[in-house]
Structures are given as structure tokens and as C-alpha cells.
Amino acid sequence: MKKLPVFKSKAFFAPMAGVSDPAFRLLCKEQGAGLVVTELTSVHAIIAKEKQLREQKKKITDFVEYSDKERPVSVQLFGNDIDLVVKAAKIVEPYFDIIDFNMGCPAPHITNQMAGAALLQEPGHVKELFTRLVKAVKKPVTLKVRAGISDSDKRLFLPIAKIAEEAGVKMVTLHARTLKQGYSGKADWSLIKELKENVKMPVVGNGDIWSPEDAKRMIDETGCDYVMIGRGAMGNPFIFRQVNEYLETGKYDEIALLEKLQAFFNYLEYAKEYNIPFHAIRTQAMQFTKGLKGGSELRLKIGKTKSSEELKRIMLEAKKI
Numbered sequence: 001m002k003k004l005p006v007f008k009s010k011a012f013f014a015p016m017a018g019v020s021d022p023a024f025r026l027l028c029k030e031q032g033a034g035l036v037v038t039e040l041t042s043v044h045a046i047i048a049k050e051k052q053l054r055e056q057k058k059k060i061t062d063f064v065e066y067s068d069k070e071r072p073v074s075v076q077l078f079g080n081d082i083d084l085v086v087k088a089a090k091i092v093e094p095y096f097d098i099i100d101f102n103m104g105c106p107a108p109h110i111t112n113q114m115a116g117a118a119l120l121q122e123p124g125h126v127k128e129l130f131t132r133l134v135k136a137v138k139k140p141v142t143l144k145v146r147a148g149i150s151d152s153d154k155r156l157f158l159p160i161a162k163i164a165e166e167a168g169v170k171m172v173t174l175h176a177r178t179l180k181q182g183y184s185g186k187a188d189w190s191l192i193k194e195l196k197e198n199v200k201m202p203v204v205g206n207g208d209i210w211s212p213e214d215a216k217r218m219i220d221e222t223g224c225d226y227v228m229i230g231r232g233a234m235g236n237p238f239i240f241r242q243v244n245e246y247l248e249t250g251k252y253d254e255i256a257l258l259e260k261l262q263a264f265f266n267y268l269e270y271a272k273e274y275n276i277p278f279h280a281i282r283t284q285a286m287q288f289t290k291g292l293k294g295g296s297e298l299r300l301k302i303g304k305t306k307s308s309e310e311l312k313r314i315m316l317e318a319k320k321i
């Protein structure tokens, strides 16, 4: 019952707040991502929203949105209070294939609650959390973790991953940076290799994959079972198709401008189905202009748009450049 789903690709799409909305996840899925994950969601918010939505005869999935077309899809939770983590997980588990727990977020408003990456410092608490969480839900539980807090303790992930595995966690993703690093410097892939050598569950390597060649190099250098791509997929869902092609054949096709535009227009259509705020749609549009000729002028224009129709018109101008 608690087995991981079958993943059709080794390349997963990373949870990214404000980026991995259900419409963009669907594009990544269509382009061959093996797994997509919701952005991190507060267990407090899930519990409060569920009550509110229940009173309106609505479901929690009006808040944590997803579609069956994304499957397998994982929901990522963050929090510190074990009772609340368990309660929130039970609310969302009927809809998702995996419950992922965030121990990687470095944002102060989250680490100040001793959640996200701050939990790396609390192995006893983490042990109780995973033991209770795994027992409470029918779906597999996974962990996404940073390496440590700072360079001096950058192997905190090792005891944490072992504790998680013993408690029944089924897969671990390591973003091979410390909390203090934020997104700066380089991810230390040798830590992913160490993790792979120390646990039996599948390991997902994450950090600084920008191309299919990077993905292959991470797998070759670390032995990780899967790779997770975040920023490299922003405005570029095609990277999943390219990684799949490259791992299979050793080469991959470039993406034509028309295909890129069509994918963005598909995004706009999908976005209509979900409660995606326009500012988030606009940010996605900016990402799609990366690498296009005249991209900076397009971005200036995009910044002034007020509707999806306007966005579409401006993106069509890219064809003429």
C-alpha cells in the first residue's frame, strides 16, 4: 500500500513556491517529468482552509490544487508541530500519490518556526515526526532535505536520512547546499554520493542541473536514482524531454521558438482552470522569454500587462524578432 508509484522518467520537477503551480506542473508532466511536486504548503494553512472550505461544502483541493493528468503527483508539507503535520497529511492524502515533507526551506519566516531546514538540528523531534506520520497515512512519505545549516555541519542530512528511513520514509531528495548558502555557491554533489552510499531507499539528487548533460553527470558521479530539476525548468519544461532523450540516446533536440510559444499558450489555457493569480502567470511569461532574441524588451512589455490576452499578444511578437 505504501509503495512508491512507478516513475516513467528519472527526472523530477522540483517543488518551487510561485513556480510549480498546477498549470506549469502539467506542462512539465507533458514534457516527460517522472514526478511533479506541489510547492511547500503550511500544515496550519491546510487545517484552517479545510475547515473553511468544508463549511462552504468545498474540498481542500480548491486550496491545494492538482489534476489527475499530473500523476504521479506529490504534495509537499512543512511544519513543526507533529499533531498538526499528521492532521494536515490526513486531509490531503486522499488526493495525492506521495506525501513529501520539507526539511530544506531556508526562508527565515519558516526556519523561525523551527520548520523547513531548521529541523535538521532536531533529530529526536524528526524521529517522532516521521514515525507518527508514516503510521498515520496510507500513502508513501518522502523527505526533501538540505545538507546542513552551515559549512561546518554540512553532513546533518546523513543522520536525518537514516532516521527517516528507519521510520519508514520511502525516498529522500537532497538539495546539496546548506541553509546558510541559500541558493548561492555551488551544490556539493559529493554529498549526494555519500547519501546514496548510506541509505537503501531511492535517492534523488538536486542542485544546479541546467542541462541534460548536467543531469547525466549527476547520475554518473553520485549514483543517485533520480534527479530533481528546479530553476533549470523555469520557463523551460522541455528540459525533461531533453533529459529523457539524452539519457536514452546520448543526444537531444533543441526546442524551436514556435514550440516554446505554443507551450506558453497551453500554460495560459491550463492556468484558466486553476486559481493562479495573474502576477504569477506574468512571472511565468517572463521565464519563457529567457534565451529569446529581444527577450529583455519583451520582459519590459510583459511587466506592464494586465491580462492573459495582452500577454498572449506580446508573446506573439516574439515570432517576429
Ligand SMILES: Cc1cc2nc3c(=O)[nH]c(=O)nc-3n(C[C@H](O)[C@H](O)[C@H](O)COP(=O)(O)O)c2cc1C
Residues within 6 Å of the ligand: 014, 015, 016, 017, 018, 019, 038, 039, 040, 076, 102, 104, 105, 144, 175, 206, 207, 208, 209, 228, 229, 230, 231, 232
Ligand atoms: C523560487 C523558488 C521556490 C522554491 N520553493 C521550494 C518549495 O516550495 N519547496 C522546496 O522543497 N524547495 C523549494 N525550492 C528549492 C528547489 O526545490 C530546489 O531544491 C533548488 O532550487 C535547487 O535546485 P535547482 O538548482 O535545480 O534549482 C525553491 C526554489 C526556488 C528557486
